[in-house]
Amino acid sequence: MEFDFAVIGDNWQFLAYGVWITILLSAVSGFTSLAAGLVIALLRLYGPGWLRVPCVLYIDSMRAIPVLVVLVWTFFALPIVAGVTMSPFTAALIGLTVHLAAYAAEIVRAGIESVRPGQTRAALALGMSRAQVVRRILLPQAIVRMLPAFGSLLSVTIKDTAIASVIAVPELMRQSETVAGQSFQPIEVFSFAMLLYFLMLFPVTRGVDRFYRRVAHLGRS
Amino acid sequence: MTLDWSVVWQHRDALIAGTATTFLLTIATMAIAVPCGIVVAVLRLYAWRPVRALATGYVELFRNLPLILVVYWAFYVLPILTGLGLSPLATGLAALSVNVTAYNAETFRAGINSIRRGQVEAAMALGMTRAQALRRVIVPQALRRILPVLASTWVSLFKDTSLVSVIAVTELAYVSMQVRAQTFRVLEMLTAMAVLYWLLGYPQAKLADWMQRRMKVTE
Numbered sequence: 001m002e003f004d005f006a007v008i009g010d011n012w013q014f015l016a017y018g019v020w021i022t023i024l025l026s027a028v029s030g031f032t033s034l035a036a037g038l039v040i041a042l043l044r045l046y047g048p049g050w051l052r053v054p055c056v057l058y059i060d061s062m063r064a065i066p067v068l069v070v071l072v073w074t075f076f077a078l079p080i081v082a083g084v085t086m087s088p089f090t091a092a093l094i095g096l097t098v099h100l101a102a103y104a105a106e107i108v109r110a111g112i113e114s115v116r117p118g119q120t121r122a123a124l125a126l127g128m129s130r131a132q133v134v135r136r137i138l139l140p141q142a143i144v145r146m147l148p149a150f151g152s153l154l155s156v157t158i159k160d161t162a163i164a165s166v167i168a169v170p171e172l173m174r175q176s177e178t179v180a181g182q183s184f185q186p187i188e189v190f191s192f193a194m195l196l197y198f199l200m201l202f203p204v205t206r207g208v209d210r211f212y213r214r215v216a217h218l219g220r221s
Numbered sequence: 222m223t224l225d226w227s228v229v230w231q232h233r234d235a236l237i238a239g240t241a242t243t244f245l246l247t248i249a250t251m252a253i254a255v256p257c258g259i260v261v262a263v264l265r266l267y268a269w270r271p272v273r274a275l276a277t278g279y280v281e282l283f284r285n286l287p288l289i290l291v292v293y294w295a296f297y298v299l300p301i302l303t304g305l306g307l308s309p310l311a312t313g314l315a316a317l318s319v320n321v322t323a324y325n326a327e328t329f330r331a332g333i334n335s336i337r338r339g340q341v342e343a344a345m346a347l348g349m350t351r352a353q354a355l356r357r358v359i360v361p362q363a364l365r366r367i368l369p370v371l372a373s374t375w376v377s378l379f380k381d382t383s384l385v386s387v388i389a390v391t392e393l394a395y396v397s398m399q400v401r402a403q404t405f406r407v408l409e410m411l412t413a414m415a416v417l418y419w420l421l422g423y424p425q426a427k428l429a430d431w432m433q434r435r436m437k438v439t440e
Contacts, residue, residue, distance in 0.1 A: 060423060060427070061419055063422075063426045064376075064418065064419050064421075064422030064425070065380070065415055065418050065422060066380035066381070066394070066418055067380070068383045068384060068386070069383060069394060069411075069414055069415050070415075072394075072398070072411060072414075073411045073412070073414075076401075076411055077407060077408045077411040080407060080408045081408065155285070158287075159286075159287040159288070160287075161287075162287035162289045162290055163287070163289055165289065166289075166387065173287065173289060173290055173293075176290075177293065180297070186297035190290065190293055190297060191298075193290055194286055194294065197286055197290060198286060201285035202285050205284075
């Protein structure tokens with residue numbers, strides 16, 4: 001058995017484009033799902049009563065359906081329902097956001113609920129409004145406490161973007177598949193892709209841990 | 222747009238068989254990954270230093286790789302390395318097991334480490350051997366921390382089995398997409414697939430939540 005890693009050198013631009021799309025999709029969907037998750041968690045906790053049940057149902061449903069199913073449905077079935085066409089990238093962004101926002105919402109809720117209720121009562125007694133309590137007392141502490149969970153969510157996001165290869169988003173997984181298929185050297189190409197993914201993911205998990213250790217004291221009370 | 226939902230009922234046998242394969246994969250993977258996870262965790266905690274480093278490397282590697290890539294890798298590389306013509310099901314099972322073993326090993330390690338050292342020291346001061354302390358003091362408490370995590374790993378695994386559809390394992394996702402391709406009933410079949418996963422996964426997710434609440438340990 002012989003290995004010939006020249007195939008990597010010959011296709012490096014093609015693979016580098018995949019890395020770029022992976023990073024772009026991870027960053028954008030990471031941001032959108034955080035924003036959406038924050039809104040959903042706040043609606044669930046402080047919104048009107050009738051919104052609570054739909055929010056919980058949405059969160060629990062997304063935890064029950066595989067991300068592959070969400071992505072495939074968004075790309076192939078949603079255009080039929082909505083009558084719009086979208087690029088694979090847009091479909092992946094929508095699908096990943098819909099899926100990951102549920103997890104982000106759970107993280108935010110757990111973070112907010114981890115702040116002792118006495119603090120809320122004290123702030124209300126001092127004459128703050130409910131919105132002020134959330135903004136000035138709860139979120140500043142909760143966000144620090146949520147950091148480790150957000151870090152693992154970010155690494156889940158990067159891993160989930162690989163599933164977008166199924167709907168032909170030209171990210172690293174898809175590009176590797178293409179090169180492997182054309183060159184008939186799947187071992188070299190997929191092993192190299194493993195290395196690239198590891199190099200992207202490991203620093204994220206480690207970096208967030210390290211950052212958290214530096215700021216953890218800000219979340220204590 | 223005309224919808225024809227009868228296509229779902231017509232292919233019920235294939236969908237049921239796919240669901241059975243999904244469950245089979247989940248159960249078989251857990252059956253492999255729990256004992257293997259214990260072994261890796263123990264190696265990582267108590268073994269000779271180089272073995273410990275190896276176990277740590279394995280856990281860190283597979284926790285930092287997308288599962289779908291591991292599935293592809295297993296599909297193309299295992300036959301060449303082993304010289305065996307493995308079925309897609311066996312390949313998918315191998316990929317899922319390797320992945321879940323890494324997560325389980327981390328769960329077990331964290332569970333054991335979460336019990337304060339003082340407890341082992343106290344047990345040994347009372348005359349227990351190390352093995353006794355592990356068996357009678359650490360493991361019973363650690364289990365209550367480990368079981369809820371295993372339950373949520375189970376739920377993730379149940380969903381992740383859908384990823385082996387890319388190597389043509391005939392589980393629920395593959396079967397649904399197969400029927401979609403044959404009948405061109407895209408919306409119907411994909412919605413049916415999502416609903417089936419939802420019906421199967423929702424109770425499991427709720428059960429995992431309940432275990433989490435039920436087994437909370439405070440030292």
